[in-house]
Amino acid sequence: MRDGLALRLFEQWQANSSPDWPWPEDVLTYENARLPQALMLAGRHMERADLVATGLTALEWLLKVQTSPGGHLSLIGSSGWWRHGGPRARFDQQPVEAQGLVEACVEAFKLTGRRIWLAEARRGTWWDAGKIGLSPPPIETEDGWLVIYHGVRHTAAGCLYRLGLALLHRDDPVRCLLRGDEWVFGPETPYERVGDVWDVVFPCGYTLSPDGDTLSLYYGAADTTLALATGSVRELLAWLREHGRPGGMARDL
Secondary structure, X not given: OHHHHHHHHHHHHHHHOEOOEOOOOOEEOOOOOHHHHHHHHHHHHHOOHHHHHHHHHHHHHHHHHOEXXXXXXXXXXXXXXXXXXXXXXXXXXXHHHHHXXXXXXXXXXXXXXXXXXXXXXXXXXXXXXXXXEEOOOOEEOOOOEEEEEEEEEEEOOEEEEEEEEEEEOOOOOOEEEEEEOOOOEOOOOHHHHOOOOOOOEEEEEEEEOOOOOEEEEEEEEOOOEEEEEEEEHHHHHHHHHHHEEOOEEHHHO
């Protein structure tokens, strides 16, 4: 049954898709990502590279047309859908569409090994989904190079900047040993939340005390104020060991 349904879907794709609309129907509704996901899954089990390739192409296009110029997800609205050549509905977007996109991207990663699909799966959901940047130099520790980076999430109210942690291999820093799934420092006080750019904490530099543990982190707050936060390198590493997971290659940060 699986093979028969997959082939029918593939035939529908071949009959209806075009370069500007690589889709098996003339309309995008909701949970759209389930169709390329189904094609990829069936192609893997049937050992049909053409099914997998079609599913990957369709998923890439679906992500592109549902990503706004600002870089955040803008899903097809249920109030009218989107018919080929017609206006696109913007209202009544469904959460199931975001879930479907994430699961389809994870499947695409399993098939291709390309970490870009994991980055797409994070889009719009993780705290650092919008952008990631490095500022202070890594801190050398016995466990490896501790990196304090900033992550950006795009919201309806604007960008939200917070800080996260990662640990790179001491002798081969291109390898990311651990990366926290949660942020560790974010805008809370009035001077961090209100200024030229609201809701921003941005690491600028640090000093390390002679004890090798006390960290003084200088950071920008709301692009208006320079502030100082203190912490413990040992405590940051302990948090990362508890809340981090293997991070792949450092270039994927």
